[in-house]
Amino acid sequence: MFDTIVWVGIGLAMVWLIWKVGLGMLRSMTSSLPPPPPSGEMRRINVRYRCTVCGMELKLTLAPDQNPPPPKHCLEEMQLVAPVD
Numbered sequence: 001m002f003d004t005i006v007w008v009g010i011g012l013a014m015v016w017l018i019w020k021v022g023l024g025m026l027r028s029m030t031s032s033l034p035p036p037p038p039s040g041e042m043r044r045i046n047v048r049y050r051c052t053v054c055g056m057e058l059k060l061t062l063a064p065d066q067n068p069p070p071p072k073h074c075l076e077e078m079q080l081v082a083p084v085d
């Protein structure tokens with residue numbers, strides 16, 4: 001009977017440990033991402049990109065800088081269509 005209690009205790013300790021390690025990993029993964037810049041530092045832009053593979057077009061209206069790197073679609077960089085005013 002005592003053995004069972006000990007093993008249950010060890011099992012619970014293991015579960016707790018795995019849970020803690022998992023949470024720590026999750027936290028370190030999320031903290032490695034750069035924090036989003038304050039909205040005041042975002043640039044209002046108006047550019048259109050087209051996917052050269054499937055033809056999808058999208059409009060970019062907000063970016064951290066005036067000339068953001070082109071987004072990717074179908075594993076290819078999208079092509080700048082034309083700045084819209």
Ligand SMILES: [Zn+2]
Binds near residue numbers: 073
């Ligand atoms: Zn595409």
